[in-house]
Amino acid sequence: MKDIETLVNVRENISSNLLDGVKNRKSDFRTFTLCTTGEVPSGRTVVLRGYDATNNLLTFHTNFHAEKVEHLNSNPDVCCVFYSKSSKLQIRCFGIANINYKNKKSDSSWKKMGDISKECYFQNPLPGTPINNYDNFEKNIENKESDFFCVVEIKLRKIDWLFLKREGHRRANIFLNDKKEDLWVSP
Numbered sequence: 598m599k600d601i602e603t604l605v606n607v608r609e610n611i612s613s614n615l616l617d618g619v620k621n622r623k624s625d626f627r628t629f630t631l632c633t634t635g636e637v638p639s640g641r642t643v644v645l646r647g648y649d650a651t652n653n654l655l656t657f658h659t660n661f662h663a664e665k666v667e668h669l670n671s672n673p674d675v676c677c678v679f680y681s682k683s684s685k686l687q688i689r690c691f692g693i694a695n696i697n698y699k700n701k702k703s704d705s706s707w708k709k710m711g712d713i714s715k716e717c718y719f720q721n722p723l724p725g726t727p728i729n730n731y732d733n734f735e736k737n738i739e740n741k742e743s744d745f746f747c748v749v750e751i752k753l754r755k756i757d758w759l760f761l762k763r764e765g766h767r768r769a770n771i772f773l774n775d776k777k778e779d780l781w782v783s784p
């Protein structure tokens with residue numbers, strides 16, 4: 598990895614890692630922990646489906662009836678935590694989630710999805726429903742967009758970047774709406 602000595606380098610590092618996460622299944626940045634606030638806080642792993650470095654948007658897919666969507670409806674403020682053990686990097690992205698359901702964005706994402714990914718969205722009963730045994734659910738696959746599919750876009754406000762280094766850790770805060778605010782912080 599190129600040495601990171603400026604805040605511009607930090608921005609480049611974030612973009613290249615997140616873009617790699619979208620394209621490369623083997624990347625450590627392929628998944629992240631999505632943290633939401635409900636009655637109690639919750640975190641879960643999701644797949645990074647999109648990163649738009651121009652508009653500062655992170656995208657993931659989920660079931661419209663999942664608990665995380667309930668959380669996002671009551672509080673759209675989220676934190677997305679990425680960690681790569683091999684790169685010794687943690688990237689924490691803070692932003693506001695917007696749910697795309699039965700709109701142009703979700704329709705076009707559905708069209709680009711592979712069949713295996715689509716199948717998850719035809720499962721009954723809904724995610725989180727108690728069942729009598731581990732296999733007591735089914736998939737009623739139909740040849741149309743699932744009513745359960747939605748695309749969540751997170752408009753990023755701030756990124757807390759931490760690079761672990763033997764000689765001294767490096768940490769920076771990146772403010773997506775105003776580059777001038779970017780700063781190094783004590784790790």
Ligand SMILES: Cc1cc2nc3c(=O)[nH]c(=O)nc-3n(C[C@H](O)[C@H](O)[C@H](O)COP(=O)(O)O)c2cc1C
Binds near residue numbers: 628643645663725
């Ligand atoms: C590697 C991995 C990738 C996952 N990707 C997704 C995903 O992209 N979208 C999703 O909704 N759930 C995904 N899950 C499942 C979630 O972690 C979680 O168990 C599920 O969505 C229910 O979360 P909730 O009840 O908080 O909504 C993934 C789990 C793992 C282990």
